[in-house]
Each structure stands twice: as structure tokens, then as C-alpha cells.
Amino acid sequence: MIVTIDGVAASGKSSVSSGVAQALGVPYVSSGLLYRAVTLLGLEAGADLAQPGALLPLLSGVRLEPLASGNRVWNAVHDLTADLHSTRVDTGVSVVAALPEIREWVDAQLRALPAPLVAEGRDMGTNVFPHAPHKFYLTASPRVRAERRARERPEDIPAIEAALTERDRQDTTQSAPAPDARIIDTGPLTLQGVIDTILEHLR
């Protein structure tokens, strides 16, 4: 079984997917972490993030370890996970994610993972796992998402909101919900409320 949970930036995909996966006793996969890892390695190498030829050679040791408790991304023996959610990675990741060669590489990593799993991202239900039997798409207003993210990062809410809105714009191409996805506005719901809503649909 594969459950896909897509949605816009900071809509709660990772937190919700982790909760659903733990309730189901299966791993969850955070596809965004792979795009973030490519971006981080590109930044650290001083590479042009718009050049796939400069990025692909950096990826030979990269692998995603999907655990029900949370994903880890390794570059050979180096755990990159702690450095993947930074403002500099947020700023560059959409440039990287726009590259077909990088999307092809990420898609291959994801499809090589064994089911059952919960997969979260932007295009899990449309492109990576189009035949998944259970698809969900999370939304919330930019302001609500910024307020939630502000609890994680010492930045002001208007600045976060502007950055999220810009990332939504840059991600438009790959972020449309699948026609058969259930769309959930998470604004009025608690995190547990979103998890419970999805679990109810899976019963």
C-alpha cells in the first residue's frame, strides 16, 4: 500500500505524514529532503544550482533512510539531515527542483523504496506514485503556514510568509493536486486533527 500526501510549503506534510505512518506502522518518505540534499551539496561545492551537470556528480553517495520516526539523508557516511532545513537551502531548492535531470534522479530514488509507505511532497500523487490508492493534498493560507513556521525559526512572520508565497510560485509546475486526491484545508485543524482525518479515510 502507498499513501501520498502532497501540499504546498509548510502545509504540514512532514508532520502529518510522520503521524499517519506511525499510526499505520509503516515508514514515511519525505521527498523534499532529497531535493534539499542536492541543494545543500551544490551550495557546499559552490556549484551553479541551475546546472544539472554540476550537481549530478555530487550525488553518488546520497541515500534517503525512511524511518517511521523521521527520515535521514546520508551522503556516504555523513548525515546531512540537520542541515537540510535552512533559509539558504529554502532559497535555492526550487531552482534545483526545476531541473528535469534532478527530478528524474529523485523519482528513481523514491520508486526504489519498498512499499508499504507514506510518501510526502509535491508530486507524489501525480507523478511518482500515480497509481497510489490513497492520495491527500494539504493546504492552508500563507499566513497560517507562516505562523506555524515562525514557531520553528527566529524570523518575523511577514518575511516567512513572503518566502513561502515565493516558494509556492516557484513550485507551481509540480505542485498541482492529483485529480483523485482528497484536499484538506489544515487551517482550522490541529496537527492531530489532520492526522485523524486522514486515518479515518484510510479505514
Ligand SMILES: Nc1ncnc2c1ncn2[C@@H]1O[C@H](COP(=O)(O)OP(=O)(O)OP(=O)(O)O)[C@@H](O)[C@H]1O
Ligand atoms: N494542522 C496544524 N496545526 C498546527 N501546526 C501544524 C499543523 N500542521 C503542521 N504544523 C506545524 O507546522 C510546521 C510546519 O509543518 P511541516 O514541517 O510538517 O510542513 P511541511 O509541509 O513538511 O513543510 P516543508 O514544505 O517546508 O517541508 C511544523 O512546526 C508543524 O508542527
Ligand SMILES: Nc1ccn([C@@H]2O[C@H](COP(=O)(O)O)[C@@H](O)[C@H]2O)c(=O)n1
Ligand atoms: N515532491 C517534491 C518535493 C519537494 N520539491 C521541491 O523541494 C522543495 C523542498 O520541499 P519541502 O517539502 O521540504 O519543502 C520544494 O519547495 C520544491 O521546490 C519538489 O519539487 N517536489
